[in-house]
Amino acid sequence: MMKVLVTVKEVATVEDEFEIEGTAIDERYLGADLNEWDDYAIEEAVQIAEAIGEDEVDVVTVTIGPEDCEQTIRQALAKGADRAIRVWDDTLEDADLLDVGAKTAILEAVVEDEDPDLVLSGVQSGDDSFMATGVSLADAVDFQWAAVVNSLDLDVEGDTASVRRELEGGVEELTDVSLPAVLTIQTGINEPRYASLRGIRMAQRKELTVQRLADLGLDSSVVEGDLRLTGMSVPESESDATVFAGGPEETASELAAILREKGVGQ
Amino acid sequence: MTDVLAIADHRRGELRDVSYELVSAGRDLADATGGDLHLAVISGTVDAFAEKLNREGVDVVHTVDYGEEFNHDVYTQAIVQLCDEVSPQFLLAPNSVNGLDYAPAVANRLDLPLVTDTVDLEVDGDTLVATREMYGGKVETTVELTGERAAVTIRGAEWPGASGTGEATIEAFDATIDEDAIGSSVTGFEEVAGGDVDIGDADVLVSVGRGIEEEENLELIHELADALGATVSSSRPIVDAGWLPKNRQVGQSGKVVTPDVYIAIGISGAVQHVAGMKGSDTIVAINTDPNAPIMDIADYAIHDDLFDVVPALIGEFQ
Ligand SMILES: Cc1cc2nc3c(=O)[nH]c(=O)nc-3n(C[C@H](O)[C@H](O)[C@H](O)COP(=O)(O)OP(=O)(O)OC[C@H]3O[C@@H](n4cnc5c(N)ncnc54)[C@H](O)[C@@H]3O)c2cc1C
Numbered sequence: 368m369m370k371v372l373v374t375v376k377e378v379a380t381v382e383d384e385f386e387i388e389g390t391a392i393d394e395r396y397l398g399a400d401l402n403e404w405d406d407y408a409i410e411e412a413v414q415i416a417e418a419i420g421e422d423e424v425d426v427v428t429v430t431i432g433p434e435d436c437e438q439t440i441r442q443a444l445a446k447g448a449d450r451a452i453r454v455w456d457d458t459l460e461d462a463d464l465l466d467v468g469a470k471t472a473i474l475e476a477v478v479e480d481e482d483p484d485l486v487l488s489g490v491q492s493g494d495d496s497f498m499a500t501g502v503s504l505a506d507a508v509d510f511q512w513a514a515v516v517n518s519l520d521l522d523v524e525g526d527t528a529s530v531r532r533e534l535e536g537g538v539e540e541l542t543d544v545s546l547p548a549v550l551t552i553q554t555g556i557n558e559p560r561y562a563s564l565r566g567i568r569m570a571q572r573k574e575l576t577v578q579r580l581a582d583l584g585l586d587s588s589v590v591e592g593d594l595r596l597t598g599m600s601v602p603e604s605e606s607d608a609t610v611f612a613g614g615p616e617e618t619a620s621e622l623a624a625i626l627r628e629k630g631v632g633q
Numbered sequence: 634m635t636d637v638l639a640i641a642d643h644r645r646g647e648l649r650d651v652s653y654e655l656v657s658a659g660r661d662l663a664d665a666t667g668g669d670l671h672l673a674v675i676s677g678t679v680d681a682f683a684e685k686l687n688r689e690g691v692d693v694v695h696t697v698d699y700g701e702e703f704n705h706d707v708y709t710q711a712i713v714q715l716c717d718e719v720s721p722q723f724l725l726a727p728n729s730v731n732g733l734d735y736a737p738a739v740a741n742r743l744d745l746p747l748v749t750d751t752v753d754l755e756v757d758g759d760t761l762v763a764t765r766e767m768y769g770g771k772v773e774t775t776v777e778l779t780g781e782r783a784a785v786t787i788r789g790a791e792w793p794g795a796s797g798t799g800e801a802t803i804e805a806f807d808a809t810i811d812e813d814a815i816g817s818s819v820t821g822f823e824e825v826a827g828g829d830v831d832i833g834d835a836d837v838l839v840s841v842g843r844g845i846e847e848e849e850n851l852e853l854i855h856e857l858a859d860a861l862g863a864t865v866s867s868s869r870p871i872v873d874a875g876w877l878p879k880n881r882q883v884g885q886s887g888k889v890v891t892p893d894v895y896i897a898i899g900i901s902g903a904v905q906h907v908a909g910m911k912g913s914d915t916i917v918a919i920n921t922d923p924n925a926p927i928m929d930i931a932d933y934a935i936h937d938d939l940f941d942v943v944p945a946l947i948g949e950f951q
Contacts, residue, residue: 381768383922392772464776467737467747495767497749498728502705503737511816512705514734529820533886534644534730537825537879540703544817555873593746593780601924602766602773608918608931618935619945622917625933629915631837631894632861632950 368425369523371412372483374474374501375428375443375451376402377436378494390463390599401439404489408552410559412487413447415521425449429477431470433460437575444570445562452477456579462590467499469590474500475507476583485528486549490515498551505549513544517553634781635668638721640712641686642729643677644703645822648685651727651787653794658754658787659725660690660795665756669693671719673806675711676700680803689797695719695806706815708735711808713742718806721782723761728786740784748776749786761785769903770926788904825887828880835864837894840883840910842868844899844920844939848876853943854898860950866890868900884909899939902927919943 377399385396409428416424428443428451430436440451454473459465478486488501498514505512517539518531532540533553544550562570580586611618626632639659641652656672663670669692674682679696686694697711712735716724724743726736728750740747752773753764761778763785832838839858845851851871858865865881872882883890885905895913900906902918902925910916911930918931919942928934935942 379768381771383924385771387772390774392768467740467749468744471741493769496769497747498733499737499740499747499749501737502734503741503747506709506738506741512734512738513817514705515730531823532730532734535649535885536889537887538644539823539825540819541821541823542817542819548816554869558875593778593783594748595777595779596774597762597777598775599767599772600774601771602929604924605929606931606934608928608934610923610934610936612936615937615941615945618937619942619949622933622935623946623949626861626894626917629894631863 368423369419369485370425370427370481370483371415372478372481372486373405373408373412373426373428373443373448374486374488375405375409375430375440376489376492377430377432377439378402378492387599387601390596392599399436399439401442402489402492404491404493404552404554406559407554407556408487408489409443409446409448410557411519411552414557416447419523427452427481427483429454429474431455431459431465431473440575441570442562444573444575445566446560447566450574450576452576452578454578454580454583458580458587458590464594464596465590466592466594467497467503468592470500471503471507472585472589473580473583474504476585478504478508480583484547485521486510488549488551490551490553501549501551511544511546511548512550513542513548514551515553516550517556519550519556634720634722635666636671636719636721637663637666637668637723637725638671638673638715638719639725640708640727640732641672641674641682642727642732643674643682644731646677648682649727649729650794651729651789652686653688654789654792655725655727655787656686656688656691656795657792662723662725662754662756666722668722671695671721672801673697673712673715675708676703683803687799687801687803688795689799690795691799691801694801694803696803697806697808699808699810702819703731704815704817704819705731705735705738706817707810709738709742710810710814711806712739714808715806716743723782724784726784726786728788732786736784736786743784745782745784746778746780747784748778750788751785752788752791754785754787766904769901771924790908825879828878830864830880832864832866832881832883833888833890835866835890835892837861837863838866838883838890838892839863839896839898840866840868840900841871841898842900843870845871848874851876853940857943857947860947863896868906897927897931898943900927901925902930
């Protein structure tokens with residue numbers, strides 16, 4: 368039996384207009400969503416299971432987050448993950464920033480418990496964008512890894528993942544990675560499915576285990592890193608744009624005049 | 634333990650710009666700590682690279698002559714050994730796709746706190762104060778690192794590239810690379826297909842982002858492009874969704890474009906997008922969010938619904 372562990376985060380989304388309270392955005396302006404990159408990681412894992420045989424691949428998700436994010440976890444289960452783990456307790460609740468080191472320590476403990484063959488994480492989370500947890504985790508658990516993967520071809524017999532890493536400037540690096548490995552998954556690698564009604568119904572019955580730090584053999588020292596979030600502000604606007612005001616007819620006509628001046632549409 | 638070690642970035646025989654930006658960022662930090670700035674260049678034609686990296690402000694360049702192309706296992710091992718030798722207070726790496734393929738592993742191995750994608754760095758006594766964005770650039774945060782040492786990645790194009798010729802010593806560093814620990818191998822490179830259109834050639838680009846919501850709404854954008862005699866390009870989510878081919882994507886992992894006029898419609902202006910279009914002569918943004926980061930670089934803006942503005946604009950040109 369092969370096991371694929373997928374890291375799934377519920378990210379905070381912010382409305383266009385918002386206010387900052389101390390070092391966080393005022394909760395009134397926050398929403399929550401499945402991290403865009405993780406959606407692709409879940410899909411990739413489910414497609415692996417479908418290709419190899421759903422009875423032969425176990426897809427497990429792991430989330431660090433409070434009870435509120437179970438809705439998001441159920442979404443992952445509805446899309447085809449088999450079961451889920453959620454790690455949370457008061458220590459984590461009180462921490463103002465879970466840095467890469469803290470996430471690594473927690474996920475490391477989960478990987479040791481679960482012993483997966485493959486871990487898929489997103490390239491980044493859309494809210495704090497550290498882009499580092501997957502690779503840090505790989506090193507911690509002594510797995511191989513590849514960052515920013517936009518194509519994955521698994522050779523289970525050969526214990527190898529042939530991947531494409533998306534570099535800058537439209538260049539892709541073709542790399543063979545031996546398993547077990549952590550791959551950070553880039554958007555566009557597949558087309559994430561919508562959960563079917565049947566999937567959503569089934570998700571309610573799937574196992575979702577909650578673990579506290581102590582259950583994982585960890586204590587509060589995991590959150591006592593050297594990193595502190597000390598300020599948050601709206602960046603000083605550098606904009607010196609000419610803003611056209613008024614209704615769409617008016618603004619379009621003003622913009623059209625500028626475009627014509629520049630020789631556009633002539 | 635006041636020194637700074639910065640890792641140069643190169644690919645397929647060329648040093649990347651961020652390497653020189655790392656020199657500037659590293660020099661500022663070393664001035665603040667009163668230490669030296671060390672650079673390391675790993676794999677490839679290291680001696681030629683070292684000559685180029687010898688810019689004003691660099692004290693030592695360490696060369697690790699092992700292999701041709703980037704391999705994260707080689708980098709990780711070499712950097713861990715260099716840190717042992719140099720004992721830097723700050724380890725600097727680029728926030729590039731390759732930088733992010735080794736910096737987190739090095740930080741983990743050396744138990745260093747890591748802060749990524751920084752846009753500003755200050756030293757305040759014993760504390761490193763890093764500025765970085767969150768929520769796609771909607772807010773800026775300050776993060777303080779209070780430990781004795783730290784690993785930091787810097788965002789490209791935030792620091793000026795160092796210039797001038799320095800007086801650095803160039804030292805070959807004899808890293809011991811454990812080949813059994815190399816678990817991945819590069820088998821090749823591929824350029825993403827050119828296809829039918831080269832958006833890099835266009836004088837006018839009508840560029841569409843996630844604000845368009847549905848594939849069928851793209852028709853509106855094509856109509857506008859036709860009316861303007863422009864070419865259609867897009868941000869990444871449109872290509873990810875398969876609504877436009879990959880060769881239409883503007884940005885870090887797509888094309889870098891410099892048209893006369895770039896009209897961004899329903900595009901927020903994420904750093905990876907802006908990297909591909911900030912050199913455009915005139916930038917127009919149509920976006921309901923007046924605070925979207927794209928506004929920072931726009932020359933003309935309409936803070937309104939694209940579904941109202943675009944039809945009106947099409948009307949203007951018919
Ligand atoms: C390694 C890496 C590489 C990447 N490479 C690229 C790249 O090459 N190119 C790229 O583009 N991205 C790239 N990205 C993704 C990037 O981070 C952003 O996710 C992406 O650019 C967002 O695209 P967007 O602006 O279209 O969408 P969003 O950020 O979702 O913005 C949509 C915008 O539309 C506006 N809007 C919504 N409705 C309307 C309406 N009715 N009228 C007007 N405006 C409206 C909203 O206010 C918002 O500003 C990369 C990311 C990573 C991690």
